[in-house]
Amino acid sequence: MVRALNAIDGVRAAIATTDADGADGRLSAADLPPDVPVHMFRRTCSEQWKLSIGLRRWLARHTGEYDIVHIHAVWSFATATAARAAARHNIPYIVRPAGMLSSYSWNNRGWRKRLYWSLVERQTIQKAAGFHATSDEEAAEVRGVRADAKVFVITNGVEDAAFTAPRDAADLRRRCGANAADKPIVLFLSRLHPIKGIVDRLLPAVASMRSPCFLAIVGADDAHSPGHSGDVMAAIDGLGLRGRVALLGAVTGSQRWPLFDGADAFVLPSHSENFGVVVAEAMARGCPAVVTQAVQSCEHVAAARAGEVVPGDVPALASALDRVLSEPELRTVYRASGRAYARRHFCWDEIAQRVKRMYADCLATERRWFSGR
Numbered sequence: 001m002v003r004a005l006n007a008i009d010g011v012r013a014a015i016a017t018t019d020a021d022g023a024d025g026r027l028s029a030a031d032l033p034p035d036v037p038v039h040m041f042r043r044t045c046s047e048q049w050k051l052s053i054g055l056r057r058w059l060a061r062h063t064g065e066y067d068i069v070h071i072h073a074v075w076s077f078a079t080a081t082a083a084r085a086a087a088r089h090n091i092p093y094i095v096r097p098a099g100m101l102s103s104y105s106w107n108n109r110g111w112r113k114r115l116y117w118s119l120v121e122r123q124t125i126q127k128a129a130g131f132h133a134t135s136d137e138e139a140a141e142v143r144g145v146r147a148d149a150k151v152f153v154i155t156n157g158v159e160d161a162a163f164t165a166p167r168d169a170a171d172l173r174r175r176c177g178a179n180a181a182d183k184p185i186v187l188f189l190s191r192l193h194p195i196k197g198i199v200d201r202l203l204p205a206v207a208s209m210r211s212p213c214f215l216a217i218v219g220a221d222d223a224h225s226p227g228h229s230g231d232v233m234a235a236i237d238g239l240g241l242r243g244r245v246a247l248l249g250a251v252t253g254s255q256r257w258p259l260f261d262g263a264d265a266f267v268l269p270s271h272s273e274n275f276g277v278v279v280a281e282a283m284a285r286g287c288p289a290v291v292t293q294a295v296q297s298c299e300h301v302a303a304a305r306a307g308e309v310v311p312g313d314v315p316a317l318a319s320a321l322d323r324v325l326s327e328p329e330l331r332t333v334y335r336a337s338g339r340a341y342a343r344r345h346f347c348w349d350e351i352a353q354r355v356k357r358m359y360a361d362c363l364a365t366e367r368r369w370f371s372g373r
Contacts, residue, residue: 001157002036004352011356016059018043018052018078020223047223051077059085068359069093070132074100074121075113083124092129092366094358099274099296101141104195125149130362132355134275135296150365152358155300156277157348162284163339165257172216172262176246180214184325187263187287188215189256189278190270192229193222197269197292197312199235205269205318207239211325215241218259220250260285264331265307265324269317270295280346283307283338288331290320300345306338 005013014037019027032038039062041054055078063069063085071082074097086093099105106113130150133139139151172187173180186206190196198217206215221229229247236245251259260266266282266289273295280297282289289307291298298309308320324331 001348001352001355003033004157004348005355006036007349008352008356013037014039016055016062016082017041018050018055020047020050046077049077056081056085060088063091064089066091068129068363070096070355070359071124071128072096073098074124075105075116080120080124083127087127092362093127094130094132094362095125095128096132096134097138097142097274099138099272101138101145102272102274103141104272104294129366130358132358135299137296137299138274150362152354152361154351154354154358155297155345156275156280157351158277158280158284158342158346159253159348161254161257162281163343165254167261168258169261171258175248175259176214176216179243179246180216183212183214184264185262186213186215186321186325187218187259187266188268189218189259189266189282190268191219191222192217192232193225194228194231195271195273197271198232201269201292201312201314201317202267203232203235203239203241203245204314205321206244207241208314208318209322209325211322213244213264213321213325215245216248216259216263217245218248218251218256256281257285260287263287265290265321267317267321268292268295269312271312273297280342284342284346286335286339288324288334289338290317290324292317300341301338304337304341305333306341307334 002013002015005011016039019040019042021027027040039058041052041058044051044053059082069082069086069091071079071093073079083093125146130152131142133142133151133153134155136153139153142149142151172185176185188202221227236242260282266287268276268279268291270292271294276295276297279289279291279295283304283306289301291301292310292312294312301307302309308324310316310320
């Protein structure tokens, strides 16, 4: 997003962030893009809350140099300190909740969330000049906590490499090994966390499918649910799926494109999912997608006719996967339709123009408010 914004005349955008990502949970300077201005600060403590004294100090000194602040996610120190710094400098800020105002999120550590809401986050939400939602459903979630919210629905984009990277349909089968043989391959690509529905939805669905298939699970344990890969392995053994499933671990950014090429279907059976950029990436790469209705980008899968959107129950998921894997003509339609739709809707250049208009709208509204106060 920032790279595309900085390509627009008259826009200067930068990122301020903690190092809460990357291998071993910490980004390094080598992980940062060379063509995007990034101010990164070590976490003082807490993976979940992302406390960083360095980030707080930088925001206190430099927020006034900007016209607007775009805050991504809620329920963290980074969010709260950015909102407070913007308010002190009379700079309007926009909040992108990133799915963290969903009912699933509210119910996860519910009493802590409600306490933090009353002490901190309510003020962050109430003072925001606008909200950036990536789906109509997320816009409704925002209005559920602030009825008068100015909400802009703007999707995420995908990297140009999703369309341009060389195709290699054999890479995924090589990674899966001899057990995959000539079976159709279903790809799951995301972090390993209970919210993704691997244990209670995906694996039981694969076990009950009519079509003989091989499941490739790609991703690492999430820091918020360490050790979930052990739960996945136990479920594989309990369902008798050893030999039909491979846990391939994490991949780097550029390694993911051939995985879509070699998959007959991509699946995301989440209990709750914000935009789910991996769905857009699958569409851009021409991989048929099977997603649950809780994945908010399902509206694009349906609009593009790029795959199947199903309820969260196991029989519906198994039936959809069976249908996609058993009908090559249907997969051909899904591949072409998804790729064409992604080119029209998920390119960052166009999305950045919409983000710029969002900024201009919020700035104009705030100026009118201050002049009339």
